[in-house]
Amino acid sequence: MRLSYLNTCVAMTVRELARKYVVLTLALLLPVVFFAVTFATTGDRVVPVTIAWATEPVTEVDERRMTLLFIGIAAAGIISAFFASSLIQRQVAANRRLVLCGYRAIEIITARLAVLLGIIVATTLYTWLLLSLVASPSFPAGAFLGIGLGAFVYGCYGLLVGTVFRRELESVFAILVLINIDAGWLQNPIYYESSRSKWLIEALPAHFPAQVAYLAAFTPDSYARCGTYALAYGSTFLVVALAWYSFRMRLTR
Amino acid sequence: MNAPPLVVREVSKAYGRRPVLQAVSFEARAGEILGIVGENGAGKSTLLRIIVGLLRSDAGDVRANGRLGYCDQEPQLFPDLSIAEHFAYFARAYGLADGGGWLERRDELLERFNFNQYTDSRVTAVSGGTRQKLHLSLALLHHPDILILDEPYLAFDWDTYLRFWAYAEALRNEGAAIVIVSHLAHDRDRFTRILELQDGGIRCG
Numbered sequence: 024m025r026l027s028y029l030n031t032c033v034a035m036t037v038r039e040l041a042r043k044y045v046v047l048t049l050a051l052l053l054p055v056v057f058f059a060v061t062f063a064t065t066g067d068r069v070v071p072v073t074i075a076w077a078t079e080p081v082t083e084v085d086e087r088r089m090t091l092l093f094i095g096i097a098a099a100g101i102i103s104a105f106f107a108s109s110l111i112q113r114q115v116a117a118n119r120r121l122v123l124c125g126y127r128a129i130e131i132i133t134a135r136l137a138v139l140l141g142i143i144v145a146t147t148l149y150t151w152l153l154l155s156l157v158a159s160p161s162f163p164a165g166a167f168l169g170i171g172l173g174a175f176v177y178g179c180y181g182l183l184v185g186t187v188f189r190r191e192l193e194s195v196f197a198i199l200v201l202i203n204i205d206a207g208w209l210q211n212p213i214y215y216e217s218s219r220s221k222w223l224i225e226a227l228p229a230h231f232p233a234q235v236a237y238l239a240a241f242t243p244d245s246y247a248r249c250g251t252y253a254l255a256y257g258s259t260f261l262v263v264a265l266a267w268y269s270f271r272m273r274l275t276r
Numbered sequence: 277m278n279a280p281p282l283v284v285r286e287v288s289k290a291y292g293r294r295p296v297l298q299a300v301s302f303e304a305r306a307g308e309i310l311g312i313v314g315e316n317g318a319g320k321s322t323l324l325r326i327i328v329g330l331l332r333s334d335a336g337d338v339r340a341n342g343r344l345g346y347c348d349q350e351p352q353l354f355p356d357l358s359i360a361e362h363f364a365y366f367a368r369a370y371g372l373a374d375g376g377g378w379l380e381r382r383d384e385l386l387e388r389f390n391f392n393q394y395t396d397s398r399v400t401a402v403s404g405g406t407r408q409k410l411h412l413s414l415a416l417l418h419h420p421d422i423l424i425l426d427e428p429y430l431a432f433d434w435d436t437y438l439r440f441w442a443y444a445e446a447l448r449n450e451g452a453a454i455v456i457v458s459h460l461a462h463d464r465d466r467f468t469r470i471l472e473l474q475d476g477g478i479r480c481g
Contacts, residue, residue, distance in 0.1 A: 027368070027373070027374070028368055028369075031364070031365060031368040031373065032365075032368075035354070035357060035361060035365050038356070038357060038361065039354060039356040039357060042356040042398070043356065114352075114353075114354055114355075116348075116350075116352040117352040117353055117354050119330065119352075120346075120348075120352045120414075121365070121366070121369045123328060123329065123330065123346060124366055124369035124370055124414075124418075125369040125370050125371055126368075126369045274329040274330065275326070275329045275330070275331065275332040275333075
């Protein structure tokens with residue numbers, strides 16, 4: 024790995040990204056819209072919910088606070104997944120030309136990952152800060168970690184989607200469908216309690232990040248194990264995506 | 277006698293059951309402009325992609341002795357980067373970025389193909405012809421010994437087309453081996469040698 028090559032690739036990727044003004048504006052607006060709608064439509068009653076990884080089966084939580092946190096994870100996941108997919112999917116041919124001219128595929132991939140990591144951190148921080156404005160009292164650091172893990176897992180999923188599909192429409196479909204069903208619906212603890220197929224909810228990508236956030240926000244329980252599982256889940260997507268991308272970038276000579 | 281810069285031996289390629297290239301062999305010698313012609317679907321672009329390493333052949337081998345420059349039919353560029361940024365990016369790829377020499381080379385290419393007024397413009401903001409000029413210039417940035425060009429002037433205006441051929445002639449005189457795919461009948465006089473792809477095989481014109 025040559026550092027100067029990596030630096031140039033990171034710099035160019037950041038410039039490309041920073042010039043997508045409309046996309047960046049929409050990304051900034053998305054959590055605002057999600058939180059505004061949630062704030063306007065939820066009540067402040069206390070509801071009993073089941074948090075899958077909590078030691079106490081039923082926990083009483085403030086409906087609005089819980090939904091805001093849940094929707095925050097969904098928002099961070101959507102933003103990360105879209106940026107990740109776009110980073111890896113666009114200009115595959117131009118990137119391959121760079122490899123033909125002397126870049127190593129690993130340098131291009133690592134640069135993309137570095138930029139993705141920056142996006143994940145920025146998205147998490149932004150979502151968490153917005154969440155702190157609408158949810159009072161503010162959520163603890165563990166909730167920040169849960170949102171970050173949600174962004175990480177779905178960022179890695181976005182990478183995989185962007186690698187597998189060659190066109191954007193397919194990627195948009197694959198990202199929206201899964202995030203809507205998973206982070207946007209089934210990971211809400213209200214659904215978990217009465218679900219007839221809990222295993223399905225537990226198998227979805229946002230499950231562990233959501234559990235980390237809920238455990239931190241509403242229970243005194245440790246979230247270390249859930250956090251580890253979330254990292255492992257995201258890393259699996261990451262490894263498959265990288266292997267696939269390397270295969271697509273390979274040269275024959 | 278020096279070995280030819282480019283040697284293609286018995287290269288075959290099929291897409292599914294359809295053979296496109298069947299045991300194609302040829303050499304490109306230093307100081308020649310080799311034209312590859314043939315009908316649509318004859319396998320010209322496939323052959324070039326195999327030569328540069330973007331596509332795997334089913335059989336045969338390709339030997340290139342020297343720096344290779346490749347310009348595909350379609351401009352492979354980064355839409356949100358400027359023309360200057362493209363030069364910087366590819367200078368890094370070629371390993372030229374740490375020396376300042378590539379800047380002179382960039383300016384020479386900008387001047388030669390007459391698009392220096394767009395240096396700071398993004399690719400999305402320039403015409404198809406200017407994109408094609410950039411695309412070609414990036415293939416020339418590192419002074420390649422072997423130049424593989426797949427219809428590089430399709431979007432050029434007449435003036436740029438003539439500038440391109442004048443430059444190709446200059447490169448040939450400097451000893452570069454140039455392989456060009458072309459559809460244009462009036463290009464034929466400009467080639468030192470013509471290879472026609474027909475029914476998967478090659479025929480000297």
